[in-house]
Amino acid sequence: MLKSFFILVFSYISLTAGTYINLGDKLFKEQNYIQALKYYQKAYIEDESNSKIKLINTYLQLGDNYFIMQNYKKAEKYYNLALKLNSNEAKQKLSRVFEREGDLYLQGKKFRTALLLYKKAFRLGNLFVQKKINSVEETLHHQKQLVDDTRKIVNNDSPIWTKAIGRLIIPTKRTIINGRYQTKLKKCSATLVNFEDIKSSKVIVTASHCISSFDKKAGTIRFIIKAKNGKVLQKYAKIHNDSKYSNENLKTNSDYAILILSSLISKKEVEPLIIDKRSFIDLKKDYYYSFGSLAGFSGDIGDYGSQLTFDPKCELNYFDGVYSKSNCSGFKGASGGPVVLTTSNDKKILHYYFVGVVSHFRGDKFQEIYFAPHHIFYKELNETIMKYNQ
Numbered sequence: 001m002l003k004s005f006f007i008l009v010f011s012y013i014s015l016t017a018g019t020y021i022n023l024g025d026k027l028f029k030e031q032n033y034i035q036a037l038k039y040y041q042k043a044y045i046e047d048e049s050n051s052k053i054k055l056i057n058t059y060l061q062l063g064d065n066y067f068i069m070q071n072y073k074k075a076e077k078y079y080n081l082a083l084k085l086n087s088n089e090a091k092q093k094l095s096r097v098f099e100r101e102g103d104l105y106l107q108g109k110k111f112r113t114a115l116l117l118y119k120k121a122f123r124l125g126n127l128f129v130q131k132k133i134n135s136v137e138e139t140l141h142h143q144k145q146l147v148d149d150t151r152k153i154v155n156n157d158s159p160i161w162t163k164a165i166g167r168l169i170i171p172t173k174r175t176i177i178n179g180r181y182q183t184k185l186k187k188c189s190a191t192l193v194n195f196e197d198i199k200s201s202k203v204i205v206t207a208s209h210c211i212s213s214f215d216k217k218a219g220t221i222r223f224i225i226k227a228k229n230g231k232v233l234q235k236y237a238k239i240h241n242d243s244k245y246s247n248e249n250l251k252t253n254s255d256y257a258i259l260i261l262s263s264l265i266s267k268k269e270v271e272p273l274i275i276d277k278r279s280f281i282d283l284k285k286d287y288y289y290s291f292g293s294l295a296g297f298s299g300d301i302g303d304y305g306s307q308l309t310f311d312p313k314c315e316l317n318y319f320d321g322v323y324s325k326s327n328c329s330g331f332k333g334a335s336g337g338p339v340v341l342t343t344s345n346d347k348k349i350l351h352y353y354f355v356g357v358v359s360h361f362r363g364d365k366f367q368e369i370y371f372a373p374h375h376i377f378y379k380e381l382n383e384t385i386m387k388y389n390q
Helices: 001-028 034-046 051-068 074-085 087-107 111-123 128-142 160-166 280-285 372-390
Strands: 165-177 180-196 200-206 221-226 232-244 259-266 289-296 309-314 315-318 324-326 338-345 353-359 369-373
Touching: 001 051, 034 051, 034 289, 051 074, 074 221, 074 259, 087 111, 087 128, 087 221, 111 324, 128 338, 160 165, 160 180, 160 338, 180 289, 180 309, 180 372, 200 232, 200 353, 221 259, 221 324, 232 289, 259 372, 280 289, 280 315, 280 353, 289 353, 338 369, 353 372, 369 372
Parallel strands: none
Antiparallel strands: 165 180, 165 221, 180 200, 200 259, 221 232, 232 259, 289 309, 289 338, 315 324, 324 369, 338 353, 353 369
């Protein structure tokens, strides 16, 4: 009698433990992962065979689901639970969560938080984030150097020439993520230009490297600029001339591009920057008084590039046949913006001339900006303006 009782109890315990796995499997197959998890956890406590693997797989599946829903905190929770069970796959997926969270904080210009998350991802073996770590550290280092920065945010009292600058949005890649199309965008600066006696313009100038990764399949380039009445104008743009900038060919290829807008913008709406045949070197000789300026959507100031900024006064100097340089301050995002020469004979009547396109800086000297002087592509610019502007 007693022997029969123990056999019955042992059979019940075995049946119960086996039922946990079976019930968990059934619920997992039905994609009811939360309920399946409860049975696998019970089976794991009972030290049931394969329960650890099933528990890990469920944690990973729940983590994946929350990752897809962009609920990264919940995804992190379940990947960590799998990691505690020594899952290498969980380590890889958790690093991906930290990288994605870092990307979000970087978009919000929360550089220090982004850096901490990228470093967490790196420590988990994600070597691909090293470039992001380097970039954020460079930005943070740069911000420490802005003690004597002279740049200003463009406002109603800023020089009229600053109103000719707009944002250029360049689609570079289109992918399908979670069944939805997502387009990667690059942002630069660009300038509406014209001759003094022509009333409307559809010609803008930017840097060649800004459009080097443009993908027609991903979309159309857009130019966004604010009109005098405060209205935001948006135009599509197509590439007309491109200098084909290359880091490897800095001595032979300059960095400029001429684009044509989808429709004209009149001077009543936006005052364009004036083009003159003379180089900035000749213009400086022809006027008693002159100084340089530079503008664009620098990503380190002006709410990290959301506002147009300009360095009101600096020097412009000849460098070589394809580039000139200035000691104006600038940063990533200002690429494609204008270099302007302000001239006067009496310091009362001022003239503003477009004399180049912001290209790049070298080393850590963000106050040594290299630009493509307009006189090297004046012929192309002249032909384009005469053909498309009215």
